[in-house]
Amino acid sequence: MSGSILAMRGMTKRFGPLLAADSIDLDLYRGEVLALLGENGAGKTTLMNMLFGEYTPDAGEVRIRFPGGDEEILPPGQPQAAISARIGMVHQHFTLAENLTVLDNILLGTEPLFSPKRSRRRARAGLHRLMETSGLNAPLDVRIRNLSVGERQRVEVLKALYREARILVLDEPTAVLTPQEADSLFAAIRDLLGDGLSVIFISHKLREVLAFSDRIMVLRHGRMIGEMPTSEADAGGIVRMMVGEEQARVDRTVGKPGAPALGLAEISVPASRGHRGLFDVSLTIHEGEILGVAGVAGNGQSTLAQITSGLLQPGQGTISIGGRDVRRLSPARALREGIGRIPEDRHQDGIVADMSVAENLVIERLDSPEIQRQGILRRSAIAAHARTLIDAHDIRGPGPQARTALLSGGNIQKLILARVLEAQPGIILANQPTRGLDVRAASEVSRRLIEARDRGAGVLLISEDLDEILTLSDRILVMHNGRIAETKSRDRAVIGAMMTGGAAA
């Protein structure tokens, strides 16, 4: 290991029949940012969890070189050892106790457990210094549950830095951040590289990877496929490496709008705990069109999605389906009326994680005679149905009877899409359908939505990804502060201004 501060050799990990990591080698050098790229389920997170001792590898070793030249092989499966070797990890899913303050979360595990009191003053002073030098700020005495995701992300990074991490692992750090938050996070971390910090960075966002990393490693199906300096990389080449073939790009095609499919007229919802209010929102989705709703997260998009899928009743206004007014739209009614729902939080609202893939595929049509007869489930029909959909939608995982929780995010989304599209819905509500998905899975989802539109479905596409809105939408609405406005413009700057409250163009 010439000059590297970290060398992982032959890292291998199995989950049941799934070979999540297959003898992967990785070197990290002082002061660099190494980007790990790969599709969902390629093994990036598994590899990092082995580094941090969260998973015990089936084979392989992690070797650390300290500044003095000493080497140490990390004992497997011990986060404490990784922390002592000054490895810090920022997980994709935050590891914060929400009932504790920022300060308590950062100090957790740094003080001797059985000391009769907490020694806060020195820690507080140290943290203030750290926040100043790193440019990452967080309110120390506020409970985590009262922080935004961006602030929580900064707390995670501060937690690692407070423990003087030399190697910082960032697992999809920007998945939940606004572009501004992401930029300031990167700027802060860039500053720390000069002080000897090295970063391993996992992301799906090629733009970020190209802008922020020094070196790129690509994983596919648990194997290391290749590596290159970022300066020599181009986006097309990386995508080819990730998915193993030239990616069919999603091209903008135009729909042929027909009759109104779903209409909202002057819908208002008072704001309350848990959701933002809506003010006088009117919109119409026609058959055969994709209506894009752009906007920064938290401007009422979730409320809009809840209203249209019957999860929330509007305070005022009417909903009409196919031209008829619907007095009270319930989730069951929405399903009957042919509204297909792709929820924003696919893990929470899209599947039942402990149920099998086959069961999740039929969960919205349990009353169908194909699925049950006189209240008895037809297991073999359900299994056959699952195999058909798994093949048709290329849902990868341990199989139809496996717990759905074992699937990667992209494959869970494919499952939800398969379930929704099978019902041939006249209306599809797609809320952040590609968030957190890799390039291939995202373009697959986009392609399916276009197919459904061309078949005659009306699609409401809610997305924070402006590129996605611009590529897919036939018409574009912009949400800001619970209000909605249509724009004819396809200029990023114009729409961006509307998203932050500027005048409509």
Add this chain to the structure above:
Amino acid sequence: MIDILQIFLSESFWAASLRIASPLIFGVLGTLLCERAGVLNLGIEGIFVVGAMTGWMAVWLGAPLPVGVLAAALAGALFGLFHSVLTVPLGLSQHVSGLGITLFASSLASFAYRTALPQVSSPPRIEPFRSLDVPILSDLPFFGTVLFQQTALTWLALIMVGVVWWIMDRTPLGVALKAVGDNPEAVNAQGLSVIRLRMGAVVAGSSLMALGGAFLTMSAFDAFFFGMVNGRGWICIALVIFASWQPGKALVGALLFGMFDALQVRLQTEAGALVPHQVFLMMPFILSIIALVIVARRADYPRALLTPWFRGQR
């Protein structure tokens, strides 16, 4: 009406409230420790019985009273260890394990009692804790009776409120316990052992519960009867919700229940001719349910309560 006012003004009413609350204080604090760490302990009812039997038995066999208290705590810790092994590293259902512990522990306690005393018809008595006559303080008007003529075990209960509060609120251990009941992954990612923290909390909490039982045979009464725990453990499970898992409020909850119970005894004698006495017996439970309905809607459950944690699971 005047009668009720007189009840509230009497020293003996308040002294009785605190006395009745004492075992509940131990029980709620024990429940609080377990649940803050993310483990429901429905073994409490049985652990009360074991504590009551063990403490009494140790003294009856000749041990001094403090040794009896220690023996009860130790017995509770053992059953806590059993529950924690089943629910923490093995991750079994906390409901099933807890109810199993309750059945097992109360039966075992009764069995041990019967085995030791096969013949007796009236339960043998021990010399229980006497009220602490603190010089000067015990002679104070009102507070002298209410506070300073209680037994050492009541005082231990009050001290434990302070101890548990100090641990939860003022020490790194308390921070870690609260974290492990909210998001065990946060604790694991910071290099602490989820398993040890949770098991430790259940063991410590269970020994507190056993002290609640010991109070019954070593302070409130002087003998062990079958069925003497009589649902006090279950009350603690409800009271900890009322207390929002905070030691100070746990004390308030236990005292409230103690007051209801002391009140119903006195109302029975006042109005016993008019209303069947069962109505008064129900009163503390009904009032507790009403109090819970009011408070529990906003209850802030430890997020990871009932959720087992396994290393490296996806």
